[in-house]
Amino acid sequence: LEKFVNDGEVICDLGCGNGRTIIELAKKKQNNIFYGFDFVEEMVDVANEQKEKFGLRNVFFYVMSVCSEDLKVNFSSMFDKVMTKRLLINLKGDIKLKAVKNIYSILKDYGIYIMVECFIEPLAKINSIRKKLNLSEIKVKKFNQYLSKDIMKQIEVLFEVKKQIDFESFYYFISRIFNAYLSTGEPDYMNPINKLAIELTKTGVRLVEDYSPEKIIILQKLPNKNFRSKAYESTNSK
Numbered sequence: 588l589e590k591f592v593n594d595g596e597v598i599c600d601l602g603c604g605n606g607r608t609i610i611e612l613a614k615k616k617q618n619n620i621f622y623g624f625d626f627v628e629e630m631v632d633v634a635n636e637q638k639e640k641f642g643l644r645n646v647f648f649y650v651m652s653v654c655s656e657d658l659k660v661n662f663s664s665m666f667d668k669v670m671t672k673r674l675l676i677n678l679k680g681d682i683k684l685k686a687v688k689n690i691y692s693i694l695k696d697y698g699i700y701i702m703v704e705c706f707i708e709p710l711a712k713i714n715s716i717r718k719k720l721n722l723s724e725i726k727v728k729k730f731n732q733y734l735s736k737d738i739m740k741q742i743e744v745l746f747e748v749k750k751q752i753d754f755e756s757f758y759y760f761i762s763r764i765f766n767a768y769l770s771t772g773e774p775d776y777m778n779p780i781n782k783l784a785i786e787l788t789k790t791g792v793r794l795v796e797d798y799s800p801e802k803i804i805i806l807q808k809l810p811n812k813n814f815r816s817k818a819y820e821s822t823n824s825k
């Protein structure tokens with residue numbers, strides 16, 4: 588994520604957890620200001636402890652939900668970039684859209700939303716092949732709800748997609764299909780085959796595409812949207 592942060596920008600990490608990501612960024616990017624939000628107070632306490640440990644004065648943490656009205660009101664149009672990492676998948680149904688609406692509100696005009704989230708369609712592709720190989724279906728955990736192409740169409744009412752980065756398809760193909768087929772019993776995801784797939788992925792190998800549920804999508808805020816699209820009317824009516 589470091590390569591997406593330009594000097595002097597104000598950056599927000601929503602669902603920051605223990606703050607690890609932006610603490611590392613804050614150490615390297617002294618001319619930037621970072622804000623981390625998480626609704627779990629214990630996580631924010633850990634983040635603040637780490638902040639003090641490293642003597643950082645350019646990072647701030649708050650206990651706050653991505654769907655909070657206070658977030659939208661108190662931080663309106665404040666950030667150059669907002670990032671989420673597997674945050675939206677923990678929100679169910681239309682709550683996802685409410686979170687995206689808040690992200691839109693706290694970004695400056697033409698600000699950038701860095702979405703690192705999981706999508707259901709690549710997982711369906713993996714499971715389709717696994718079924719043909721008599722392998723069991725990989726299920727999404729009960730507390731997760733992966734995004735879909737349909738919800739992206741609704742998000743694109745407010746944002747322009749600038750770039751999509753499919754950075755783990757080779758690893759997922761090898762680990763969830765190739766290694767799983769060769770394994771007897773439960774696959775060992777730390778075996779040499781998977782480790783090789785990880786290292787090859789780091790080199791930029793792109794032998795297959797759209798097999799990784801997790802993607803990085805770079806979206807730019809389209810200013811002067813009033814949330815009156817059908818997608819948001821359905822959200823606001825509930």
